[in-house]
Amino acid sequence: MMNRVSALIAGVLFGMGMMLSGMIDPHKVLGFLDITGAWDPSLAFVMGGALLVFMPVYFLVIRRRQQPVCETSFSVSTNTVIDKRLIAGASLFGVGWGLAGICPGPAVTSLPSQNGVIVVFLVAMLVGMSLVNRYDQHVAVRQKTH
Template identity: 45%
Template sequence: MRLFSALVIGAIFGLGIAISGMANPAKVLNFFDIAGTWDPSLLLVMVGALVTTAIGYRIVFRRMPAPRYERAYNVPGNRTIDARLIGGAAVFGIGWGITGFCPGGAIPALGLAEPETFIFMAAMVAGILAARFLQVTVLKTATI
């Protein structure tokens, strides 16, 4: 049942991404092109997502002391703003601005079988592996 609920939730998320246009890199890039062909419609999508999430968290945490299929909620407790967080956010934002894809939009876009999507996903996986490699290397040199 846990896997089925994850599948249903993922399908709803992917459908929302597809309907909103966030799986279309041209639409996303137009959102970032404030001086040119700016398309503010994704701003409404983002605000709607933030409002829905804020309300949803309040309702769920108030009514359910624990999730249905886990022992506890997996909510990050670290609220520290450090160089690692800022650097990761910057790399994410630059990549999103260059390609028009973020992971949430690219995964549903894989269903369209466009070569650009597969190239983005390969680059994203390579970036994740490179970041982990650097993290392990830095941690090893810091502890020696």
């Protein structure tokens, strides 16, 4: 129960931070990404501020712990391979973010605004995730039969 409560608190704080900083505003995000035009550097300060808070805690507390407070072990990816799948996924994410000015975290945070564009984005994202999962299952079945 404690891990769910702490996850909820962290999620609410994260969402409030995104709202207060303007990271859920697609126009502000697009202004930040437009480095050759009317560039808005304010989100760089938001990210820098987040790093100033995160880095000392990470190096002084988290890296020294044997296990998380609310779990039995840390969940850290061990994948070190940069393959076509990773590059394609990162490219699609970046292109989508650049075109729409929305990424998944801020989109979920923006959902209560009842903005139709956000709803379409989230539906398209969920459909895309579902298609990738089905493709993975299809490939796994084909590999088992061959």
